Amino acid sequence: MCHINKIFYSDNLEIIRNIKKESIDLIYLDPPFNSKRKYNYLHSIAMGLDIKDKTLAFSDIWNINIESVDDIKKYIDDVFIYEYDSAFKCFLNNIFMSIFYSNKDMLGYIIFITVRLYELRDILKNSGSIFLHCDPTSSHYIKIIMDAIFGSDNFRNEIIWHYDGPQGPSKTKLSTKHDVIFWYAKNIDSIKINEEYLYEDIKLKESELKHHGYKKDDMGKWYYDLPRGSYSDLSIKKLDAINRIRKTKNNKIRIKYFLDEGEDGYFIRRKKISDVWANIVSLGLASSNEKKGYPTQKPLSLLERIIKITTIENDIVLDPFAGSGTTIIASQKLNRQWIAIDKTILSINTIKNRMINTFKDINKDYNIVGVPENKKDFFELINNNKLREVKYLILDIIGGIAIDNIENTFISGYIYFNKIKNSFLKMPIIINIEKHITIDNIKNIIENIDNSENKIIGIISFENIGDDIYNHLLEYGYIEINKNKYNRVQILSLENILSDIKFDIPNIIRN
Ligand SMILES: C[S@@+](CC[C@H](N)C(=O)[O-])C[C@H]1O[C@@H](n2cnc3c(N)ncnc32)[C@H](O)[C@@H]1O
Numbered sequence: 155m156c157h158i159n160k161i162f163y164s165d166n167l168e169i170i171r172n173i174k175k176e177s178i179d180l181i182y183l184d185p186p187f188n189s190k191r192k193y194n195y196l197h198s199i200a201m202g203l204d205i206k207d208k209t210l211a212f213s214d215i216w217n218i219n220i221e222s223v224d225d226i227k228k229y230i231d232d233v234f235i236y237e238y239d240s241a242f243k244c245f246l247n248n249i250f251m252s253i254f255y256s257n258k259d260m261l262g263y264i265i266f267i268t269v270r271l272y273e274l275r276d277i278l279k280n281s282g283s284i285f286l287h288c289d290p291t292s293s294h295y296i297k298i299i300m301d302a303i304f305g306s307d308n309f310r311n312e313i314i315w316h317y318d319g320p321q322g323p324s325k326t327k328l329s330t331k332h333d334v335i336f337w338y339a340k341n342i343d344s345i346k347i348n349e350e351y352l353y354e355d356i357k358l359k360e361s362e363l364k365h366h367g368y369k370k371d372d373m374g375k376w377y378y379d380l381p382r383g384s385y386s387d388l389s390i391k392k393l394d395a396i397n398r399i400r401k402t403k404n405n406k407i408r409i410k411y412f413l414d415e416g417e418d419g420y421f422i423r424r425k426k427i428s429d430v431w432a433n434i435v436s437l438g439l440a441s442s443n444e445k446k447g448y449p450t451q452k453p454l455s456l457l458e459r460i461i462k463i464t465t466i467e468n469d470i471v472l473d474p475f476a477g478s479g480t481t482i483i484a485s486q487k488l489n490r491q492w493i494a495i496d497k498t499i500l501s502i503n504t505i506k507n508r509m510i511n512t513f514k515d516i517n518k519d520y521n522i523v524g525v526p527e528n529k530k531d532f533f534e535l536i537n538n539n540k541l542r543e544v545k546y547l548i549l550d551i552i553g554g555i556a557i558d559n560i561e562n563t564f565i566s567g568y569i570y571f572n573k574i575k576n577s578f579l580k581m582p583i584i585i586n587i588e589k590h591i592t593i594d595n596i597k598n599i600i601e602n603i604d605n606s607e608n609k610i611i612g613i614i615s616f617e618n619i620g621d622d623i624y625n626h627l628l629e630y631g632y633i634e635i636n637k638n639k640y641n642r643v644q645i646l647s648l649e650n651i652l653s654d655i656k657f658d659i660p661n662i663i664r665n
Contacts, residue, residue, distance in 0.1 A: 158470060158491045159520035161482075163502045166474035166495040167270060173277045173493070179346070179469035180490075181274055182460060182481050184287035184452060185267055220261050226250045229265055234272070245302055253295055264295050270474065271303050277472070281346040283310070283464040286336045287452070293334040304338040310345075311337045311429045315456065317436035335460075346469075351462040354427050357420040358413075368413065368421075373397070376421055379408040431456070448478035448504050457484035465490055479505030483512055486519075499525070499543075499550045529648055532616075536587065545585055548614055551651050553662040554583050564602060569612065570663045572635060579635070581659055583612045591615040591645070593626045600630065600643065609633050612657050613645040635660055 162169045220226060230246050246268070253261045271286075278284060284304065288296050293312075301309065313335040321329040339345035358366060360376075368376050379400050382390060390407060393399050400408045413421040434456050437445050444454060457480050461471060467489045473481035476494035478501065485492040486509070496502060502525060509516045526532050526547065535544050542561045549556050549567040556567040568580040584599050596613065603611060610633055623645065630643040644657050656662070 157519055158493065159482075159486075160493050161476070161479075161502060161505055161520065161522045162493070162495040163497070163499065163522065163524035164495060165497045167273065169495050170270065170273045170277060170474060173472070175276050176279050177470065178277050178472045178493075179279055179282050180461065180465045180471045181278060181282070181284040182287070182457065182471070182473050183270075183274070183285070183475050184450070184473075184477065185270075185475050186450070187289050187291065220254060220258070220265075223251055223254055226254060226261075234269060242302065249295075249298060249302075257295075260292060260295060263292065264299065267296060268299050268303075271299060274472075274474070275303055275340065278340045280341045280344045282340045283345065284338050284340070285313075285460050287315075287333060288336070289333050290330065293336070297336060300336055300338055304340070308339045308342050309336075310339055310342075313337060314430045315434065316430060316432040317434070317438070319436055319438045346464060346466070348463055348466065351459070352426055353424050356423045356425050357416065358423065359420060363413075363421060371397070371400075371410070376413045377410040378413075378423070379410045382407045382409055385409065427459075431459075434459075446478045446504055446508060448501070451478040452480045454480055454484050454487075457481050458488065461485060461488055461490060476505060477501050479508050483508055486513060486516070499547050503550065528652065529616075532648060541587065544587065548585055548648075548651065549583060552583070552612075552614075552646070552656060554581075554612075569657065569659065571659045572661050573663050578663060579610070579659075581610045581612045581657065583614065585614045587616050590617045591619065591623060593623065596623065596626060596643070596645075609642065610640060610659065611643045613643070614648070614651070615645060616648050618647050618649060619645055 220229065227247060230243060230250070234243070234246070250261060250265065253264055267286075274284060286296060286300065297312070315333045315335060316331055317333075318331065358368075363370075363376050368378050370376055385393070390399060393409060398410045400410055402408060411423075413423050416422050434453055437451050437453055445451070461481075461484055465471060465488075468491060470491045470493065471481060471485040472493045472495075473479075474495045476482065476496040479494055482492040482494045482505065494505060496505070502522065506522065509520070513519075526535055526544075532544055532547075535541075545560050545566045546556050548554075552569065554567045554569040557563060557565065560566055564584065565582040566585045567583050569583060570578050570580050572579045582603065584603075586595060586599075591613070599613060600611070627641060627643050627645060630641070632639040632641050634640075638660065640658055640660075646655060646657060
């Protein structure tokens, strides 16, 4: 069978707008929470470094700055490009004004999410479901928006994913240990549900049963009991005949539910899954090889549960904020088709590696769209004003990390290397995009760099490099690391890096 499976390297809005209407069975989205700072920090932790520079793992997340209420109407007109009905626009205006009043910093984020949710509704099948993963700082705003877009009747659950982890330093509040996942159907009358997956088996040892409130009857069978509820007298009579009724001291009728005994000696209680999910361990605590070091990576079992409840084999699952690709790895495992979108190359590469490591022969089964592969692709990006993406991409290929505000900085990022305990060395990277590199350019670069701190320097040239340049570089001498000599100033052309040639430095630290 020919699969739809694709990974898009792009802003998701562009891609979502081009997906066929009513073609997706399940959407799971886990947008970056409302905190830029968190990402930089997490990324450097993931690499085991204490990086003081303003290093960015994700390119900036949303760029909407709303300074006054007048900007709100402008944004609604600019961002919501279709002919929305006037009541919806009026709703947006009012809700955005309220958020501006109560939490100004949140507004850009909510607008960013709202535009995408509106488009996502269109591409969801009538039988489809959408799950949005967020945290308690934004969930109350997002639910109002989802009610308006998907309809409050289609709301299924507010799932609380409760996890454990470090308790947090604050002495003025409790520790926050849950995320919120909103589940909406596109249309409750035609929603697809695999009922069997609404239940789970709880396994208990016999020695634990009493402690958990289970009782043993005269025949030695373990059970729990519940009030009769709406059972008729006739039904109660029938249940009594098969030993399913217990009468309390006050003569109240309760119905017995027997536990099954598994082959392994455990007792099993089949229970409907509640909207509090407390048995899915967060990756912060897990020591498994599931951990990819990607900030905000979610556990596979969380996604598997969602996919099993709402889809069947060959259905199409979309994750527009794919990150480390948890959703699509789970989809592939469960034989669903999938589409992943992410706008950072860090994510695309993590997903690619994760796919290869998890499944054999997976290459035949999917395409990656939008990642430049040759010089022409790079120049096309530059001509489309995507200088920032180009710089990110180059740094990623050579094992570097971008710094904040990358378009406007002289140094684009650093390659960290030679980590010994908590210390490491770093090579600043200067990307020379516009011009043919000359000896004067190089002299200029060296003059502009603080030589005391940057003992080794890397330059990227878009054009090929002549012998005169290589000879000139030798004049800057070398540095010695672990008794080996490395040229102090090094240069790579775009063609070099596309052929996987790397700077000559020892033990690059990368994610
Ligand atoms: C919270 S992470 C997702 C983590 C993911 N659920 C996992 O298990 O690894 C959010 C992701 O959204 C991506 N992202 C942010 N804005 C985006 C946009 N406009 N289009 C596509 N991806 C975006 C970020 O690069 C990041 O990888």
